[in-house]
Amino acid sequence: MSATAEPKDQTILPHGLPILNMPHDQQFKIDSNIKAPDLEHRRVLRKATGTYYTAVAKAKGRFLNHEEARNRAAHIKRDAIEHLDQYLEQFEANLKKNGGHVHWAETADDAVRIIIEIAKKAGVSHTVKSKSMATEEVHLNDALEKAGIEPVETDLGEYICQLRHEPPYHFVTPVMHLTTKDIADTFVRQLHIPRTEVPEELANIAREKLRQQFVTAVMGITGANFLVADAGMIAITENEGNARLSFSMPDVHVALVGIEKIVPRLADLATLWPMLATSGTGQHLTCYNSLIGGPRREGETDGPREFHVILMDNGRTKLLADPEQREAAQCIRCGACLNVCPIFKSVGGHSYDTTYQGPIGSVITPHLRGLKDWKHLSYASSLCGNCTEVCPVRIDIHHHLLRNRRNAVTAHFTTWSERFAFRMWMKGMKSPFLYRMLGRFARVGQFCYDLLRLDKGWIPTPLDGWTKSRTLPRIAKRSFHEWWDTEGQR
Ligand code: SF4
Structure with a gap:
């Protein structure tokens, strides 16, 4: 018997796509955009993780004090x-x-x-x-x-x-x-x-x-x-x-x-x-x-x-040399953080394209394989903290994802458009005048968006990535400031 009897050109590709030689962050976006709306994939994962939740809850009950056991581990x-x-x-x-x-x-x-x-x-x-x-x-x-x-x-x-x-x-x-x-x-x-x-x-x-x-x-x-x-x-x-x-x-x-x-x-x-x-x-x-x-x-x-x-x-040893993130090396590879991660359950394990998937994979891969090429994984998180909550060796996983993001910014691994957008955001947040103006621009933008029926996708817009599988949130007709100035103080 040979487990590798079939020729390689019959490879069943994990993502259903030809393997493209493109930067890891772009490949991640393509693969996760295919997996996230795949309802059958979601059903299979939900079934697997559902069984897992029940079993873990029962097994934890057999510890006299599970939280103390986590401290000890x-x-x-x-x-x-x-x-x-x-x-x-x-x-x-x-x-x-x-x-x-x-x-x-x-x-x-x-x-x-x-x-x-x-x-x-x-x-x-x-x-x-x-x-x-x-x-x-x-x-x-x-x-x-x-x-x-x-x-x-x-x-x-x-x-x-x-x-x-x-x-x-x-x-x-x-x-x-x-x-x-x-x-x-x-x-x-x-x-x-x-x-x-x-x-x-x-x-x-x-x-x-x-x-x-x-x-x-x-x-x-x-x-x-x-x-x-x-x-x-x-x-x-x-x-x-x-x-x-x-x-x-x-x-x-x-x-x-x-x-x-x-x-x-x-x-x-x-x-x-x-x-x-x-x-x-x-x-x-x-x-x-x-x-x-x-x-x-x-x-x-x-x-x-x-x-x-x-x-x-x-x-x-690169990870161990970093006193702030060294604790990520404590991982005992139990996989619990993957099973509770909403991003993992949406984009699936193959989209990560790494040996170690999920939240802990997103923390350690930039250390093992280079922050520049793998920083995008640290953004693949809702920062809900589920991973940190279940980790048996108490690794502060979601804060390490934030630290990776900070390190990517400090090392100038971000794009100019991202830097520009966040600079503008910072200025807007610091100035009440600009903040109000931004709110008005957003309302005008939404009016034009509705008028031109851009949600139908007949003209590409920068919002397409978001609106392809979601409804654009409605901006309130009146801002809180406007309401406060007129009625709030009565
Ligand atoms: S839950 Fe903790 S120990 Fe388990 S795989 Fe994730 S980081 Fe490692």
Whole structure:
């Protein structure tokens, strides 16, 4: 079986558009303008997030004091990030003591090179992979394919993404946007099987295809949810058991992990594992939680003979160097902030075009990939604060979006028209006379707009982007000032 059997020109594009080589902000606008009015997309997402809300509310109820647990989780991660250098060195020393190998990757290219070197040395022709956003971040599958190594995704959601040649839609729920019918269509087209829309049957088909891959794979690639400094272990949490098979059956296990995943003590998992499960999927605990501390020892019958952990920076130290926004590195990737974000639920995960979508993705991507090209994501927010409210490690997400906006303005990454508009707005706000005049101009503008029936769209106006899917708000016939001057003081 090959999950990548179909030629690339049959790629199912996430946005239904040809991939255009255009600036990221313009691509974002095009993609989100397609997704936002798509009512079927909204229905699917509403169903998925509706189930999630109910489950989370129930799971939170099992904590004696959920708010205190959030404080504790935030404290653990803050301590880890503030002393990252010490904890990483401690992790490295302990993991080496256990017989594991530690590699440091400064960039995505370094990470890919190290993995391919390990694979070539082991004579690997295909690898089994469990879900890992770090490998998505470095585009590992493409690099492995170019090196002649077939990567096989073994998490069901990621497997479906791989069959569809599309990136994960959500960093916890990769196919949140698909219905059972969509998945059945994909299986029929890519695996040439008789059609079924029964979820259990679809899962069984995938299971059968993947089992053989585990048996024959020489190398397994995973990420990790946590790096435990005092134990020199990595912690992996999952629901399907495929990660366990990926790291225990092949001879070589490679884990690619971002350096921010460090936690000081094994005991910290007693807080972080339930917090991750509750916020991420509304479970009390995720089904399988594994700790891996080294390769197979003398006398042991299973586990890999070689165990490699690659500690990846890839821009994270830029975020850590910023004392004001460093706390964003505390993220445990539970995905809760995506599930409650009205913008994510409107434009969808693929519009972001980033590894990490939603509010936290909008905060960290400008640090990881450059503020100039990715500043637009920080404007994709209603600043309602839902994200901050649900974050299990208390990251002040929506204020970080404001800080990114401020940094973009300070760095002069805004357009001249934007600067001009805001300068005019500032002048108007500071002068009662100008403010009143602006109000009058707006009323004259609205009168002309109505008279010329511009809402019909027969002449393009600067308001088209707004009015295409919304009604233009009516300006009051009389301003508050006018009302106050005549009747308000009676
Ligand atoms: S920022 Fe907070 S809510 Fe969002 S994914 Fe990270 S830990 Fe979860």
